[in-house]
Amino acid sequence: MPVQIPKDSWAGSVRTVTLGATAAEGGTRARSVTVGGQKTLPFMHFEQVTPHRPLVAIEIKDRRPEDWSPLLLDVWGDAMGDPAAWAKAAEQAGADLLVLALSLTGGDGQPTQPQAAVAAAKAVLDASGLPLIVFGPGQAEADNALLVPVAEATKGERIALGICEDKNYRTLVATALANDHRVIARSPMDVNLAKQLNILIHDMGLPLDRILMDPTTGALGYGIEYGYSVMERLRLAALQGDAMTQLPMIVTPGFEAWKAKEAKVGQDVPEAWGNWAERAITWEALTAVTLIESGADIVVLRHPESVRRVRQAIDALMAVPETA
Amino acid sequence: MALSGIQIYKLLPQTNCKDCGFPTCLAFAMKLAAKQVELAACPHVSAEAQAQLAEASEPPVRLISLRSNGFEVKAGNEVVLFRHEKTFYNKPGLFLRVRDSEPVEAIRARVAAADGYHVNYVGRDLSLDGFAVEATGDNPAVFTAAIGAVRQASHRPLILISHNPDLIAAGLRLLDGEHPLICGADASNWEKMGDLAKQHGAALVVCADSLDGLADLATKLKDRGVADLVLDPAARQLGASLLLGTQIRRLALRQNFRPLGYPVIAFPGDAPDPAQEATLAAQAIAKYAGFIVLDHFAAEVMYPLMVLRENIYTDPQKPIQVQPGIYEINNPGPESPVLVTTNFSITYFSVANEVESSGLPAWLIVADAEGMSVLTAWAAGKFDAERIAKSVKGFGIADKVSRKRIVLPGHVAVLSGELEEELPDWEIRVGPREAVDLPAFMKQTL
Ligand code: B12
Ligand code: SF4
Numbered sequence: 116m117p118v119q120i121p122k123d124s125w126a127g128s129v130r131t132v133t134l135g136a137t138a139a140e141g142g143t144r145a146r147s148v149t150v151g152g153q154k155t156l157p158f159m160h161f162e163q164v165t166p167h168r169p170l171v172a173i174e175i176k177d178r179r180p181e182d183w184s185p186l187l188l189d190v191w192g193d194a195m196g197d198p199a200a201w202a203k204a205a206e207q208a209g210a211d212l213l214v215l216a217l218s219l220t221g222g223d224g225q226p227t228q229p230q231a232a233v234a235a236a237k238a239v240l241d242a243s244g245l246p247l248i249v250f251g252p253g254q255a256e257a258d259n260a261l262l263v264p265v266a267e268a269t270k271g272e273r274i275a276l277g278i279c280e281d282k283n284y285r286t287l288v289a290t291a292l293a294n295d296h297r298v299i300a301r302s303p304m305d306v307n308l309a310k311q312l313n314i315l316i317h318d319m320g321l322p323l324d325r326i327l328m329d330p331t332t333g334a335l336g337y338g339i340e341y342g343y344s345v346m347e348r349l350r351l352a353a354l355q356g357d358a359m360t361q362l363p364m365i366v367t368p369g370f371e372a373w374k375a376k377e378a379k380v381g382q383d384v385p386e387a388w389g390n391w392a393e394r395a396i397t398w399e400a401l402t403a404v405t406l407i408e409s410g411a412d413i414v415v416l417r418h419p420e421s422v423r424r425v426r427q428a429i430d431a432l433m434a435v436p437e438t439a
Numbered sequence: 440m441a442l443s444g445i446q447i448y449k450l451l452p453q454t455n456c457k458d459c460g461f462p463t464c465l466a467f468a469m470k471l472a473a474k475q476v477e478l479a480a481c482p483h484v485s486a487e488a489q490a491q492l493a494e495a496s497e498p499p500v501r502l503i504s505l506r507s508n509g510f511e512v513k514a515g516n517e518v519v520l521f522r523h524e525k526t527f528y529n530k531p532g533l534f535l536r537v538r539d540s541e542p543v544e545a546i547r548a549r550v551a552a553a554d555g556y557h558v559n560y561v562g563r564d565l566s567l568d569g570f571a572v573e574a575t576g577d578n579p580a581v582f583t584a585a586i587g588a589v590r591q592a593s594h595r596p597l598i599l600i601s602h603n604p605d606l607i608a609a610g611l612r613l614l615d616g617e618h619p620l621i622c623g624a625d626a627s628n629w630e631k632m633g634d635l636a637k638q639h640g641a642a643l644v645v646c647a648d649s650l651d652g653l654a655d656l657a658t659k660l661k662d663r664g665v666a667d668l669v670l671d672p673a674a675r676q677l678g679a680s681l682l683l684g685t686q687i688r689r690l691a692l693r694q695n696f697r698p699l700g701y702p703v704i705a706f707p708g709d710a711p712d713p714a715q716e717a718t719l720a721a722q723a724i725a726k727y728a729g730f731i732v733l734d735h736f737a738a739e740v741m742y743p744l745m746v747l748r749e750n751i752y753t754d755p756q757k758p759i760q761v762q763p764g765i766y767e768i769n770n771p772g773p774e775s776p777v778l779v780t781t782n783f784s785i786t787y788f789s790v791a792n793e794v795e796s797s798g799l800p801a802w803l804i805v806a807d808a809e810g811m812s813v814l815t816a817w818a819a820g821k822f823d824a825e826r827i828a829k830s831v832k833g834f835g836i837a838d839k840v841s842r843k844r845i846v847l848p849g850h851v852a853v854l855s856g857e858l859e860e861e862l863p864d865w866e867i868r869v870g871p872r873e874a875v876d877l878p879a880f881m882k883q884t885l
Contacts, residue, residue: 116651116654116655116658116698117651118650118651118654118690118696118698118699120650120686120690121686121689121690121693121694156685158678158681158682159682159685160678160682161682161686303818335743335746335747335750336560336743336746336750336785337785338785338812339747339750340522340750340751340753340755343522343725343750343751344521344522344523344755347521347522347523348521348523351521374873376789376874376875377742377743379875380875383796385558385559386738387556387557387558387559387738387742388558388738388739388742389737389738389739389740389741389742390737390738390739391739393737393739393740394738394739394740394742394743397714397717397739397740397743398743400714400717400718401717401718401721401743401744401747404718404721404722405721405722405725405747408681408722408725408726409725424714424715424718427714427715427718428677428715428718431676431677431678432677432678432681433678434676434678435678436674436676436678436679436682437679
């Protein structure tokens with residue numbers, strides 16, 4: 116019985132965004148990376164070619180983080196004390212690109228100084244040829260104080276600056292415009308809020324192919340279903356032709372998963388949770404793969420073993436099955 | 440699903456007699472198409488029309504139910520491709536597979552351990568749904584010995600796997616009165632398998648490596664009178680299983696394509712290693728499987744998979760909530776602290792579990808924040824000083840304590856000033872941001 120397989124054909128497509136500039140493009144990266152470009156829902160290869168695979172970014176910090184899970188401290192070891200060494204280790208672990216997340220304070224408890232942030236970013240760029248994303252500490256004033264000098268010192272590298280939120284995007288967008296960078300627009304799990312922020316940023320003159328959006332996610336067990344559905348809705352809207360949703364999506368399952376007690380700690384937890392290390396890695400990897408299947412273009416992870424598993428899953432998802 | 444209002448209208452008496460409570464037959468037909476009324480509300484519909492409407496109103500994905508000894512696992516009856524469009528209804532069953540080549544003692548031990556596994560997630564007791572027994576050879580005695588070993592260790596529903604009808608027949612004889620799943624029918628054995636399924640009231644897996652082949656077999660089996668089918672599209676890789684699962688669901692829902700209107704069974708257990716098995720199982724949960732067969736059982740993997748299943752199958756319209764009120768943890772007394780949180784289940788249980796396992800007594804005030812987490816509720820204006828004060832007064836906690844101390848979640852430290860104004864005779868303390876740090880905070884500073 117021949118079955119007619121229904122194919123969706125969509126009016127819209129996702130834009131492509133390129134991060135990182137090689138020497139020929141005015142930067143120093145060994146290669147640049149491009150995400151987006153889909154004309155179908157994730158991995159529906161029988162309808163259209165998927166031009167760019169989802170990417171895995173590894174999150175590193177400018178200094179050894181105090182509040183990360185002991186499992187992460189163990190696996191990265193001494194490299195965590197030195198952003199350059201950590202960047203190299205992350206590249207070794209299979210990162211497609213790096214996220215440098217700046218800390219709010221330095222080792223002395225004082226606010227991180229702009230020179231220190233610039234030095235960390237430079238050290239990472241020197242140590243690794245991967246394209247770079249830089250996140251501020253997540254507080255409006257500190258973000259502006261640190262990210263503007265970082266953006267200036269890395270002019271032309273096409274880094275992505277995060278995180279632009281509705282109350283705090285102007286300064287970051289202005290410096291991205293001036294220094295040939297990209298920005299990440301984060302909104303709290305809502306299609307309309309995501310669109311609104313993209314419009315505001317675009318209205319400042321930043322072309323849409325220089326914006327990634329982060330619709331925010333929750334970890335497995337802590338709100339993943341909201342992130343999952345808002346990403347499916349955003350991608351459907353993009354394919355239906357809604358221009359302000361046609362941006363590649365980046366999410367941070369590593370940050371979310373390692374905040375969850377299931378991943379973070381190994382003591383005083385129910386016996387039914389099983390082996391800590393395997394549980395933690397599974398928590399991060401399953402959060403990430405589930406979000407990739409709902410439309411994520413870049414996932415930011417923390418543990419090398421989940422990076423390996425998620426990359427393996429992406430390989431499998433990108434392989435065009437014979438049946439298709 | 441299948442018929443439009445107009446199509447239904449054509450089957451109605453078209454007399455506009457109003458006995459159904461609607462002004463016209465057309466109005467009633469529209470309501471029927473929208474599934475807002477029952478056909479029974481029209482007393483005049485003909486038997487023939489009734490049969491046609493019943494056929495058309497069958498769910499696009501047939502409901503399959505496996506039963507044994509008081510246990511039931513249901514799959515199917517789904518109506519959407521994306522959970523935000525409505526919700527997903529029947530959580531896919533998770534089954535652990537054993538093979539008859541394993542020694543019976545080993546089978547018994549493995550099954551007993553998995554059968555006894557329970558884990559709590561936001562107050563729900565989660566466990567495995569059943570077991571699959573696979574024949575590796577053609578010896579009925581070996582196969583039935585394995586099934587017997589499983590049955591000694593668990594009463595949960597079973598899936599019997601063999602393409603040899605003689606083995607399946609022998610296996611089914613041990614499961615009298617149950618509704619197991621048998622796996623399965625292929626191009627060479629489908630008649631015998633179909634007859635066995637019918638005789639024993641079992642559901643039957645149809646195996647083929649193309650949608651054409653699946654539809655073909657499913658149609659033949661249906662014509663032979665086998666109603667309860669499950670599809671195995673033979674996809675064992677992440678890419679192929681996503682594609683085929685999606686195509687089957689789309690055909691069933693959008694085109695009401697009956698030959699593929701059945702739940703799908705997935706076999707992540709066939710993956711080369713346990714890590715890939717977990718990834719495949721996670722995909723099967725989100726992307727449309729009805730039954731999931733695993734080979735490895737480890738708590739650290741089962742727990743995340745079961746949590747994912749709870750999350751994906753949560754109704755997007757209703758956040759999971761607990762009743763607002765005062766919760767007593769570890770027998771609190773008049774000197775014990777009063778903690779405040781919201782009535783979002785995940786939030787409540789994160790806090791309650793921490794305090795409970797610390798052994799320290801506390802009163803936990805669960806404010807009505809319309810089922811939202813601390814920060815979400817705060818951002819939405821559902822967890823402010825006024826609401827917290829209202830809960831404190833309304834629940835009468837002041838009568839239970841002599842020392843009036845309230846601990847706020849660290850994430851809403853900004854509320855402490857206003858709350859002091861609302862509750863002048865209370866001491867307002869700001870707790871840590873994460874519940875994990877609560878026990879240490881309580882020991883050191885309360
Ligand atoms: C899931 C989610 C949603 C879901 C709602 C889920 C729900 N039922 O609550 C949806 C998508 C509906 C949603 C909506 C919104 N959201 Co929302 N959402 C989230 C998300 C991703 C996770 C929240 C969560 O479930 N956390 C898990 C629970 C367990 O955490 P919790 O309640 O805080 O509890 C922890 C601690 O607070 C502590 N704790 C709890 N109680 C107590 C008590 C004491 C005494 C102590 C000491 C500790 C303690 O223990 C718990 C575990 O550590 C967060 C971002 C994130 N990743 O965290 C954003 C977030 C909370 N949302 C946010 C916003 C702005 C919104 C909206 C207002 C957006 C909008 N304008 O529409 C709406 C508001 C809702 C509305 N208007 O109806 C913001 C809040 C920003 C801020 N700082 O104020 C966040 C932080 C996202 C962001 N970065 O912008 N959201
Ligand atoms: S009761 Fe039946 S016949 Fe009468 S108006 Fe309603 S639908 Fe029409």
